[in-house]
Amino acid sequence: MSRVAIIGVGQSEFVRAYPGSVRELAFEGFKDAMRDARLTSQDIQASIICSAPEYDKQRSPAGVFAEYLGLNPQPTFYVESLCSSSSMGLRLAYSLVKSGLHEVVAVIGFQKMSEISSAESQERMGRGADIQWESPFGTMMPAYYAMYARAHMAAYGTTLEDLALIRVKAATYGQLNDKAVYRKPVTLENLSHPEDRMAGPVASPLRVGDCCANADGSSCVIVASEEKAKVYCQKPVWILGLGAATTSVNLAGRDLFTGLSVAREASRHAYKMAGIGPQDIDVAEVHDCFTIAEMMAYEDLGFAKPGEGKDLIRSQATYKDGAIPVNVDGGLLSKGHPIGATGGSQIRTIVLQLRGEAGAIQVKNPEIGLVHNIGGVGLYGNVSILGR
């Protein structure tokens, strides 16, 4: 069975307000990945463009980007699964390559969130949930995740300080990432001092410091057949396992509130396909759109038993030199979360780690890495396992 490789990764800097158009933003991540892979536009046989709609005015961005990036007349199409759009793009690129339809495919994720206000952004994100039955109550992403946080605390005794420890870790590494939107340190005191901005209430029990920052950004992952990878690439990273899952959009249709069923289901598939288990993962990127999301990811991915995720962060096991390093690039919390670009950026971090090219955040000699990317409030789950 032939394998499928990632032969190039790239991303733009994640910034508060990108001073350019969406096609120009997409170019930044594309350029970075194409230089990494040492390819030209003619080498790309198809492109997949990934984002969540309604942040900018461009409808059907795929065709526009393909022209701008020199990818005519090759086919292109648009993929959307909210915040996990570019991991879904990877899944589709894998299937295009595996089927033999194309040999080299570019997965380009982007989001320019700064074209609308923060309140408008919350309203749009809220409409990524059930607009008929939930949004009329005034929902938004932090409040949904806050409900999971409250349930997790009630069931397992997880504390606000445990969540703050996750934010502190993210900031520790965000400071080392020159692509991150937030590069300042964060301390436990910041999140507990009533007058500190980080401790400001958003949706109880979550505070400002528990939430990731909106950002503008783009990412690109170049996927290739084994044959092409061996021609083009010195250090191909192989796609070992892919899992994807869905659940009820309305919380009323769900049974689990201390974890995300889609993450459990997607990881089960990914581990099975890769023929490994959670103990085999050397480095992971998880979807920490909120601190509680990383806590649940520890448990949903099997790094800790349900309710024991807090022990991992308390013991710093998820720091760079710990047993299972998680989000050592600053995560969504510090690196920033430009929705459609996030999955590609997570994949980039793991690929650089596996190649030994992660610089200041390099984990010691990792062989297998995992990417956990969630769309909506646990509506879409994607888990990708990569190896050297």
Place this chain on the structure above:
Amino acid sequence: MAEKPKIDERFKKFGTVSFTSLTKTNDFVDFLEKGQIVGTRCKDCGRIFFPPRADCFQCLDSHMEWYEVTGSGKLVSFSKLEYGPAGFQADVPYCIALLDYGTLKVFGRIGKDVPDAEIAVGMPMKTVANRLPNGQLNYVFVKA
């Protein structure tokens, strides 16, 4: 020329801001006006749905009847919003929450009159119809 059919936009009344005007479950709003919270039940297989839906994916048919959500449920979780999305800023602060009735769950808001200090995961609550200050309708959870 035949008269243009009148559009049934009753669902526009649901919630502070409704994002849906046309749905086959429009009668939900009439029940709400009468103070009733209702879901749908498939007449063929008996499956119950809340929130209500017009179609049964199991039977691939649309033979639904309304049933009333009665009794009390347990509070699964809640969050108090101190910051509102566009269109909801005038409502802040408010609590969104989920109630578990055992056979079904209901997502909504906790009533403004329930003191924060008394809200706790696991507490029994019931769902009641509510008229919002802007004349719109929704439902809220109050102590059972």
